[in-house]
Amino acid sequence: MSESGSEEQATSARSGTRDVFISYASPDTPIANDVASALEGQGLECWIAPRDVTPGAHYASEIVHAIDSAKSIVLILSQHAAASPHVLREIERATSKRHPVVALRVDQAALPAEFEYFLNTSQWLDASGGNAARMMSKLVAAVRLAVERPASPGPMLQATAAAGAAALASRANSDGNRLRRRTAIAAGFLAAVGIAGIVAYRAWQPSRGTAVIPAPVTAAAQATVPAASVISEKSVAVLPFVDMSENHDQGYFADGMAEELIDLLSKTQGLHVIARTSSFSFKGKSDDIPTIASKLRVSHLLEGSVRKAGGRLRVTTQLVRADTGEHVWSESYDREDKDVFRVQDEIAESVVSALKVRLTAPFTLEGSRGTKNLEAYYQFLLGRQFFTRIRIDDLKRAVAAYTKATELDPTYAAAYAELVVAQVYLTDILGDEHGRDQVEATADRAVRLAPERAEGYSSRGWVRQVLKWDWAGAEEDLRRAVELDPTDSRALYRFGWLLGSLGRTQEAIECTRRAIDLDPLANVNWRQLSYLYVVSGDYPAARAAINRALEIEPKDPYSQQSLVVIELFEGHYDAASQISHKIELESTQEQDIAMADHSLGHEAVADAALHSLIVKHAASDAYQIAQVYAWRNERAQALDWLERAYRQRDGGLEGIKTDPLLSNLRTEPRYRALLQKMNFPP
Numbered sequence: 001m002s003e004s005g006s007e008e009q010a011t012s013a014r015s016g017t018r019d020v021f022i023s024y025a026s027p028d029t030p031i032a033n034d035v036a037s038a039l040e041g042q043g044l045e046c047w048i049a050p051r052d053v054t055p056g057a058h059y060a061s062e063i064v065h066a067i068d069s070a071k072s073i074v075l076i077l078s079q080h081a082a083a084s085p086h087v088l089r090e091i092e093r094a095t096s097k098r099h100p101v102v103a104l105r106v107d108q109a110a111l112p113a114e115f116e117y118f119l120n121t122s123q124w125l126d127a128s129g130g131n132a133a134r135m136m137s138k139l140v141a142a143v144r145l146a147v148e149r150p151a152s153p154g155p156m157l158q159a160t161a162a163a164g165a166a167a168l169a170s171r172a173n174s175d176g177n178r179l180r181r182r183t184a185i186a187a188g189f190l191a192a193v194g195i196a197g198i199v200a201y202r203a204w205q206p207s208r209g210t211a212v213i214p215a216p217v218t219a220a221a222q223a224t225v226p227a228a229s230v231i232s233e234k235s236v237a238v239l240p241f242v243d244m245s246e247n248h249d250q251g252y253f254a255d256g257m258a259e260e261l262i263d264l265l266s267k268t269q270g271l272h273v274i275a276r277t278s279s280f281s282f283k284g285k286s287d288d289i290p291t292i293a294s295k296l297r298v299s300h301l302l303e304g305s306v307r308k309a310g311g312r313l314r315v316t317t318q319l320v321r322a323d324t325g326e327h328v329w330s331e332s333y334d335r336e337d338k339d340v341f342r343v344q345d346e347i348a349e350s351v352v353s354a355l356k357v358r359l360t361a362p363f364t365l366e367g368s369r370g371t372k373n374l375e376a377y378y379q380f381l382l383g384r385q386f387f388t389r390i391r392i393d394d395l396k397r398a399v400a401a402y403t404k405a406t407e408l409d410p411t412y413a414a415a416y417a418e419l420v421v422a423q424v425y426l427t428d429i430l431g432d433e434h435g436r437d438q439v440e441a442t443a444d445r446a447v448r449l450a451p452e453r454a455e456g457y458s459s460r461g462w463v464r465q466v467l468k469w470d471w472a473g474a475e476e477d478l479r480r481a482v483e484l485d486p487t488d489s490r491a492l493y494r495f496g497w498l499l500g501s502l503g504r505t506q507e508a509i510e511c512t513r514r515a516i517d518l519d520p521l522a523n524v525n526w527r528q529l530s531y532l533y534v535v536s537g538d539y540p541a542a543r544a545a546i547n548r549a550l551e552i553e554p555k556d557p558y559s560q561q562s563l564v565v566i567e568l569f570e571g572h573y574d575a576a577s578q579i580s581h582k583i584e585l586e587s588t589q590e591q592d593i594a595m596a597d598h599s600l601g602h603e604a605v606a607d608a609a610l611h612s613l614i615v616k617h618a619a620s621d622a623y624q625i626a627q628v629y630a631w632r633n634e635r636a637q638a639l640d641w642l643e644r645a646y647r648q649r650d651g652g653l654e655g656i657k658t659d660p661l662l663s664n665l666r667t668e669p670r671y672r673a674l675l676q677k678m679n680f681p682p
Contacts, residue, residue: 017069018047019147021099023091024076025084031106032076038136039074044143046074067093072146073101074139077124079109088115092540100146104139234355235272235298236319238262240283242305244314254306255280256381257315257344261302264348266487271355274298275489275519281552293322296520300328302351313337317347319354329354338374370450371415376408380415387422392429398422413450416442420459424467428651436467447477454485462494465501466651469678474498482511489518489525496528501654502681505536523552523559530562534569535658542566557585564592568631569660573599587617587624594628606632618644623652627661638662639670646674653678 020039024032036046047066053059067073073094081087094101103124125142127135238261241254259276266273274296282292289301304317318330329350333343371377383401386394402419406412423439443463446456461477464470478498481491492515499508509532516525526549533542543566549559560583567576577600580592590613598606610628613621626641642665645653656662657680665671 019044019071020046021067021070022048022074025080027080028076042140073099075103077103077105078107082109102142231299233299236300237274237279237296237298239303240280244305244307250308252381252385260344278519278521281521371409371412373409376405379405395426413446416446417455417459454481454488457481458491489515503658508532523549557583557588561588591624595631598632623650630662
């Protein structure tokens with residue numbers, strides 16, 4: 001709680017909106033008062049305690065209302081603030097209300113992880129050298145920009161991940177929810193079911209500059225970031241290329257061109273490159289360049305078009321500086337289509353040169369493709385396109401395309417790695433036990449063919465985790481994948497998921513947070529982060545993360561379910577019930593109603609929902625049924641359904657060790673025996 005200043009001008013905090021709420025610890029009172037004077041001297045109205053607390057009013061209530069009604073927050077960031085739980089609560093409250101935070105750092109004290117998380121969308125002014133007075137003009141300017149910035153426009157654009165989630169929801173209804181409930185394992189698309197399988201990411205923190213210093217931006221809702229926040233000059237997002245072919249039938253090739261450039265550029269030291277899901281979220285949208293760059297937190301955008309016909313290839317590209325709209329570099333390539341790999345490398349080299357970053361090694365004809373066989377490469381791109389649609393028929397087409405790619409080039413490691421993912425989905429839907437063995441063999445081959453590349457290890461580690469419950473083997477592979485390619489957001493996603501399943505929550509949070517900077521608009525990443533905070537008992541942080549997921553996909557049933565669970569654990573049963581009844585995915589809605597309405601004492605409604613869940617979805621949702629019984633403290637039934645989930649190889653079981661909904665089962669002998677059967681380490 002802020003403690004400062006005189007009691008002059010004591011006014012009610014409820015008298016209207018203030019421009020600025022000043023948050024600080026009491027030892028920093030002199031600096032806080034100087035800040036208030038500087039801001040108010042420039043016409044910015046401040047709220048500062050205890051000056052503005054109404055005499056006789058409830059102190060905490062006044063603080064909360066003042067934060068809620070302020071347009072921005074100024075934080076005096078110091079060792080005292082970092083040690084103050086009151087200041088932390090104020091910043092939690094401010095970020096939950098999506099108020100911009102401007103931090104004036106007055107010393108170099110290390111920040112606790114909680115502060116770093118809640119300040120990850122703020123801008124910092126560095127006065128740690130004792131030059132706070134000289135920073136006042138910059139502080140005033142930064143606060144004015146934050147105050148005058150228009151309010152957030154609401155839900156963010158639907159990302160590519162949203163399309164995957166929508167398709168998944170549709171397929172879950174048509175395919176009996178088998179895939180969603182049993183595997184819950186799509187890298188980058190599928191959210192795990194219930195609270196047990198939600199997964200997400202965040203990424204490395206870029207180096208900070210001198211004056212205005214932004215903490216690394218990880219919010220999916222980029223509209224909440226103050227306009228004055230500095231973005232690295234060495235950052236770029238590759239937008240989906242436009243298919244300009246006469247029949248508009250080369251969309252898969254245009255997407256592939258952009259994807260390969262993302263992969264090539266991400267290998268460049270010192271260059272921050274946004275991952276595919278976030279970059280592709282703007283496909284078909286009308287957002288202008290400054291808006292896209294702001295949401296992705298980059299200084300440059302690479303856009304282009306592809307025309308392919310009669311064995312000829314025309315690629316037009318341009319690198320645009322976001323803040324000015326200046327074309328930093330542009331080029332057109334008219335080549336034979338067999339030269340596509342060379343064109344990709346030339347584009348990547350030109351972008352690197354224009355951004356003045358250093359290549360760690362020259363691009364090669366193989367680039368990120370791993371093949372020189374053009375037809376195999378085209379089949380690989382087709383496989384990717386089919387897979388993103390997440391329907392059974394398209395999964396079959398994806399498996400066929402990837403398989404064809406490996407037949408055309410038996411050394412094509414990347415195709416084997418992607419084939420693994422499609423095979424796992426398909427074999428799980430079809431209940432093909434023989435197919436499981438084939439998947440493992442495919443993953444082994446991907447590693448043997450390219451032991452120096454991350455993709456094979458990432459896929460094999462994933463298979464070892466979700467199909468074999470080989471936790472040690474999975475960790476070895478996924479750790480190796482991240483070591484080989486720290487920019488692979490999917491490998492980070494999987495590794496964070498594994499660490500969370502093993503109960504190593506803090507490591508999982510760090511891994512997850514490393515991936516969000518790489519893919520900030522992938523809502524599945526934010527769901528994972530939210531789940532991990534629920535596991536750690538940090539419900540405000542969990543709520544902040546899931547709110548970001550919902551800003552990306554407002555009607556995503558898995559994000560809505562995550563919010564239901566947070567409401568349940570915080571005792572907000574009415575809110576949990578209201579959300580539950582609005583979820584559009586039947587089985588998820590029934591599970592949540594069965595828990596929330598039971599907590600409200602609406603037993604008839606809760607029992608009816610549970611009965612329907614069992615009758616319609618027992619074959620695919622055994623783990624979720626166990627969660628309901630555990631929440632209702634009906635332990636014997638919960639354990640019965642967990643054992644049934646084990647027999648069905650339900651994917652939700654990966655979360656059994658840490659699932660908060662199962663916490664009352666931890667001491668049960670049957671629960672412990674199940675962990676042993678699943679090979680969980682102690």
